Amino acid sequence: xxxxxxxxxxxxxxxxxxxxxxxxxxxxxxxxxxxxxxxxxxxxxxxxxxxxxxxxxxxxxxxxxxxxxxxxxxxxxxxxxxxxxxxxxxxxxxxxxxxxxxxxxxxxxxxxxxxxxxxxxxxxxxxxxxxxxxxxxxxxxxxxxxxxxxxxxxxxxxxxxxxxxxxxxxxxxxxxxxxxxxxxxxxxxxxxxxxxxxxxxxxxxxxxxxxxxxxxxxxxxxxxxxxxxxxxxxxxxxxxxxxxxxxxxxxxxxxxxxxxxxxxxxxxxxxxxxxxxxxxxxxxxxxxxxxxxxxxxxxxxxxxxxxxxxxxxxxxxxxxxxxxxxxxxxxxxxxxxxxxxxxxxxxxxxxxxxxxxxxxxxxxxxxxxxxxxxxxxxxxxxxxxxxxxxxxxxxxxxxxxxxxxxxxxxxxxxxx
Numbered sequence: 540x541x542x543x544x545x546x547x548x549x550x551x552x553x554x555x556x557x558x559x560x561x562x563x564x565x566x567x568x569x570x571x572x573x574x575x576x577x578x579x580x581x582x583x584x585x586x587x588x589x590x591x592x593x594x595x596x597x598x599x600x601x602x603x604x605x606x607x608x609x610x611x612x613x614x615x616x617x618x619x620x621x622x623x624x625x626x627x628x629x630x631x632x633x634x635x636x637x638x639x640x641x642x643x644x645x646x647x648x649x650x651x652x653x654x655x656x657x658x659x660x661x662x663x664x665x666x667x668x669x670x671x672x673x674x675x676x677x678x679x680x681x682x683x684x685x686x687x688x689x690x691x692x693x694x695x696x697x698x699x700x701x702x703x704x705x706x707x708x709x710x711x712x713x714x715x716x717x718x719x720x721x722x723x724x725x726x727x728x729x730x731x732x733x734x735x736x737x738x739x740x741x742x743x744x745x746x747x748x749x750x751x752x753x754x755x756x757x758x759x760x761x762x763x764x765x766x767x768x769x770x771x772x773x774x775x776x777x778x779x780x781x782x783x784x785x786x787x788x789x790x791x792x793x794x795x796x797x798x799x800x801x802x803x804x805x806x807x808x809x810x811x812x813x814x815x816x817x818x819x820x821x822x823x824x825x826x827x828x829x830x831x832x833x834x835x836x837x838x839x840x841x842x843x844x845x846x847x848x849x850x851x852x853x854x855x856x857x858x859x860x861x862x863x864x865x866x867x868x869x870x871x872x873x874x875x876x877x878x879x880x881x882x883x884x885x886x887x888x889x890x891x892x893x894x895x896x897x898x899x900x901x902x903x904x905x906x907x908x909x910x911x912x913x914x915x916x917x918x919x920x921x922x923x924x925x926x927x928x929x930x931x932x933x934x935x936x937x938x939x940x941x942x943x944x945x946x947x948x949x950x951x952x953x954x955x
Contacts, residue, residue, distance in 0.1 A: 548836060548858055549627040555862070556630065559938035562929060563946055568955045573945065576629050578602040579622065582672035584650070586664045596665060598650040600673045601629035602682055606948035609680055610646030611636060611886060611893075613687025613716075614669070616662075616694075620649035628857060632886065634879040634941030638918045641890045644945070646682045648673070654689045666694045667701040674705050679712035679897070685889045686716035692728070696721055712896035715889035724892035725904035727885075730911065732766030734884015735855045736774070737912050739829060741919045742851050742876050748828055751775030754791070756827040756849070758782050758819060759834030760809060763855050763882070765800055767833060772796040780825055782834065783808045786816030789825050824848060832859035839864045847873060854878035862934075869932045877934040879941060880922055887911050 553574045560570050584596045599622055602610040612632040625647045632645025650669055654662055676682060686695055695716045702713045711722030719725070726733070743750050755776050757764050760783045768778050777793035783803075788794055788810055803809040810816050823830065823843060830849035832838050836858035839847060844864035852868060853876040854860060860868070860875065868875055888911060895901045902910075918940075926936035949955050 547623045547627075549623040549630075551858075551862060552627045552630050555935060555938050556942065558935055559942050560946070562931070562935070562939050563943060565946060569946060569949065572949065572955055573604060573630075573633075573942070576601045576603045576626050577605065578676065579626065580673055580676055581622065582669070584665060584668040584672055586661060586668060588661055589658050596650050596652050596668075598648065598669050598672065599625045600648040600676060600682070601625040601646060602676070603629040603633045603645040604945055604949075605644045606945055606952055606954065607636070607644050608642035609644070609678075610682040611641070611643040611685070611889065612646035612648070613685045613885075614648040614650070614690055614694075614698075615687035616650050616652050616654045616665075616689040618651060618653045620651045625649050631857060631879055633945060634938055635883045635886050637941035637944040638880055638922065638937055639883050639887050639890075639914050640918070640944070641886065643683075643886075643890065646684070647687075648684060649687070662694065663697050666697040670698045670701040671705065674702060677702075677713065678706075679710060679893070683712070683889070683893060684714045685885070692716055692718045692723065712893055715892040717892070722892070722896050724888055724895055724907060725902065726907040726911070727888050727892055728762070729766040729770075730888035730907075731763045731855070731882055731885035732770060733908065734887065734911060734915055735763065735767050735831065735833075735853060735881050736770040737884070737915045738876050738881050738919050739771075739831070739851075739853045740774075741916060742853060742874055743829065745923065746850055746874055748850065752777065753828040754779045754793075754826070755829045755831065756780035756789070756822060756825060757831045757833055757855075758787070758822060758838060758859075759832070759856060760799070760803060761833070764831075764833035765803060767831060767855060768796050769800060779827055780817075780822050781810075782817075782819045782822050783810050785811045787819055787822035788813060789817055789822060791826070829853060832856050834859070837861060839868070841867060844868050845871070849873065851876070854881050857882070865932060865934055875933050876919075877937045880918060880933075880937045883918065884911060884915060887914055 628647035629645045636643040717723040780789040824846040829851045833855035839860040841863040844867035
């Protein structure tokens, strides 16, 4: 049986892009240009493993559109990385950059691997091999990678060092999400979660919900989910539910977030410490004011959207809500803050890092946070205004806002 969850993420993304371009009054040629990335590189990386065997890993780098400026986007290490996924994610990055008003197009990369089963030595060799394989297509003025699923500042450091050796000069602007000592930005590690917190607070204002005392469920406890839990706990919210790949915890009066943060492992796993667990599916339909899917795609579908009890859904993950589920929630009056807006904090602070690398001048964390809040509050207001003015849901409104800059740049360049 074919369900909406079985339709690949690229096809679903293309459907929303077409709708947004129709609202912008664009003809078919613009859709033909923007429905697929301008470039997609597939690479094969041979690595000598610790046991002496040679294993060949498959990787990708997708560059959606560079009409506005160089492409920008993360590199993920995950067993399920696919060509269709990196294509769609690069398109989402274009939308995020457009919403935030950044001088970038979207890019995305990935390698099919499971870093949880690899040694530090093997990960370093894979990181450096990936950079060698894509080095002709990337650079500070071409395409700037960043961390993503199962990648971190150490992997970014190896990648920057490899690129600098290839180019024979120090190139901190080649990649973002680096350690501070190598040109990283204050606030980068927690920037995605801080961005989610900022737009969550704006959405709560619109719905008349005070964040302090509100009940919030966070599905996922990795980098974004764990930082988000801390920020919201510090803001006085009751984080009543969290989850990881092993299961979920829920308590109507709020969980002990400091304890959970202190005991989670490097991959955000903590629920295995508790025998009485819910499933991720059960967590999503528990009572709360605000639900934050911060794990993986296709979590809220037509099969469970009618049972979601939150007043607001803030998408910290990529693609957690299907289009049919979006329609169901919208018809029920549930406000959805879409992923391309809610999770834009990471790319905004990556942009700040790139600017600081280019200037050779670095900002204190308070300045980074102030600049981030200013950009995201303005972006939220613009998307909300578009949704109300054009009578569309917040997701379609976000795509309309995000694509508008690309459309204008393409027209000015004379491509279409």
